Amino acid sequence: MTDKTLRLGTRRSRLAMAQSGQVAEAVSRVTGRPVELVEITTYGDTSREQLAQIGGTGVFVTALRDALLKGEVDFAVHSLKDLPTTQPDDLVVAAVPVREDPRDVIVARDALKFTDLPSGARIGTGSPRRMAQLNAYARSHGLDIATVPIRGNVDTRIGFVRSGELDAVVLAAAGLNRIGRGDEVTDFLSVDTVLPAPGQGALAIECTAGNADLIAALAELDDPFTRIAVTAERSLLAALEAGCSAPVGALADLLADGQIVKEMRLRAVVGTTDGTRMVQLSTTGPVPETHDGAMALGRELAAEMLAQGAAGLMGERAH
Numbered sequence: 598m599t600d601k602t603l604r605l606g607t608r609r610s611r612l613a614m615a616q617s618g619q620v621a622e623a624v625s626r627v628t629g630r631p632v633e634l635v636e637i638t639t640y641g642d643t644s645r646e647q648l649a650q651i652g653g654t655g656v657f658v659t660a661l662r663d664a665l666l667k668g669e670v671d672f673a674v675h676s677l678k679d680l681p682t683t684q685p686d687d688l689v690v691a692a693v694p695v696r697e698d699p700r701d702v703i704v705a706r707d708a709l710k711f712t713d714l715p716s717g718a719r720i721g722t723g724s725p726r727r728m729a730q731l732n733a734y735a736r737s738h739g740l741d742i743a744t745v746p747i748r749g750n751v752d753t754r755i756g757f758v759r760s761g762e763l764d765a766v767v768l769a770a771a772g773l774n775r776i777g778r779g780d781e782v783t784d785f786l787s788v789d790t791v792l793p794a795p796g797q798g799a800l801a802i803e804c805t806a807g808n809a810d811l812i813a814a815l816a817e818l819d820d821p822f823t824r825i826a827v828t829a830e831r832s833l834l835a836a837l838e839a840g841c842s843a844p845v846g847a848l849a850d851l852l853a854d855g856q857i858v859k860e861m862r863l864r865a866v867v868g869t870t871d872g873t874r875m876v877q878l879s880t881t882g883p884v885p886e887t888h889d890g891a892m893a894l895g896r897e898l899a900a901e902m903l904a905q906g907a908a909g910l911m912g913e914r915a916h
Contacts, residue, residue: 602631603811606661606670609636610750615776616800617674620818623694624672624802627817635670637661662688665805672804672811677796677827682835691815692802693824697771699798699848701727701791703784704755704773705765710784714742718764721747721757725844725870727767730791732872744870755781767791771798792846792866795830799823822851822858825884825891829863832895837867837907844868844911847895851884858884863898867907876907 603624607617614634621632637660658680661673665688677693684690703711703720714720720742722728728744735742745763747754751772757763767786773779802818804811826849833847847865851858861884868875880898885891899907 600630602633603628603672604635604670605632606635606637606664606673608657608661609638612751612772612776613674613676616676619775620674620694620800620802623818624815628814635664637664637670662803665803671808672802672815675801675803677799677801677831678794680796680801680831682831687806688803689806689812690801690803691812692818693820693827694800694802694818695820696823696826697774697798699793700770700788701767701786701793701797702770702773702782703765703767703786704758704781705783706758706761708783709765711765711786711790712738712740714740714764716741717743719743719745719762721745721754721763721766723748724767724794726794726846727791728870729844729868729872729875730846730866731767732870733868733875734790734872736872751776751778769793769797788848788864792848792864795834795845795847796827799827822884825849825888826851826861828888828891829861829885829895830865832892833863833865833899833902834895836896836899837902837911844870849894852881860884861894863894865898865902867902867910869910874910876902876905876910878902878905 605617605621607613617634621634625632658675661675664670665673705714720731722744723746731742731744747757751768754766754768758766770782770785773782802815804815829849830847834845837845845865845867849861849863852860852862860881862879862881864879866875866877878898878901885894
C-alpha cells in the first residue's frame with residue numbers, strides 16, 4: 598500500500614456525508630492513508646418522485662458504482678438497505694462494519710409516543726413496509742391513524758411535524774444517530790411492532806474486485822456477525838423477488854447466552870400497505886458459519902412465506 602490519498606465516493610446528502618466521514622476516518626486508521634470524500638449526485642437524490650415509482654432499489658447506488666468502475670473513486674459507502682440484492686461480478690463488498698441500531702423511530706409533535714397519538718393522527722413515511730406494519734398494528738390495537746406518503750431528507754421530514762402538517766414521521770434510528778440527532782426521537786418502534794428493512798442500520802463498503810490490497814485493508818472493518826445477519830435478511834428479500842421499495846421487513850438477531858452467541862433468529866414480514874393482510878414468520882437455528890449458510894436460511898424462510906401467499910401481498914413483483 599502506498600500513502601497516496603484514497604478517494605471515497607459518497608452521496609451528497611447530510612446523512613451520506615456523515616456516515617462516509619465516519620468510514621473515512623476508520624479506513625484512514627487501518628491503512629495509514631489519507632481519505633478524501635468525492636461527492637456524487639445519484640438519480641435518487643435528484644428525482645422528486647416516490648421511491649416506489651422510480652424503481653426503489655439501486656436509485657442511490659448506480660452513479661456511485663459507475664464512478665468505481667471508471668476509476669474515479671477507490672471505494673464507496675452505501676446504506677446496505679439501498680443496495681440491490683444481486684452483486685455485480687466486478688465489484689465486491691469488502692466490509693460490512695458493526696451495525697447501528699436497526700430500529701425505526703417516531704418523531705412526533707409534543708414528544709408523543711406512537712400509542713399516544715390522537716385519533717386520526719397523520720404519520721408520514723415514504724416506505725410501503727412501514728405503512729403496512731403501522732397500519733396492521735393500529736388495526737389490531739384499535740388505533741386510528743392515517744399514513745401519508747412523503748419524501749425528502751431528515752430536515753424536510755421532521756419539518757412536516759414542526760410545521761403541524763403531520764403529527765409524526767417515521768425514520769431510521771441509525772440515520773438520526775449518525776447525524777447526531779438521536780435526541781429528537783420521541784419513540785422507538787419495537788421490532789415486534791415494526792420489523793426494519795433488510796440491512797437497515799448497516800453500511801456496505803464497496804470497491805472493485807481487482808483491488809486486492811484495498812480489499813484486504815477494508816476487511817479489517819468487517820464485522821462477521823453483522824455480515825451474516827444482513828446476508829440472511831437480503832437473501833430472503835432476493836428470494837421474495839422484492840426490491841427495497843417492497844413492503845418487506847426482515848431482521849436477523851443473534852441470540853447470546855452470556856457472551857457466547859448461540860443462535861440466530863430470522864424474522865420477516867410482508868403485508869399490504871393498508872395492513873389488512875400480513876404474512877409474518879420466523880425461524881431460529883445455529884448461527885450460519887458461511888455466506889452460503891446465511892443465504893440458505895433466508896431462502897428457506899422466504900419459501901415458507903411464499904407458500905403462505907406472500908407474493909400476492911407485494912403488488913407488482915420486481916424482476
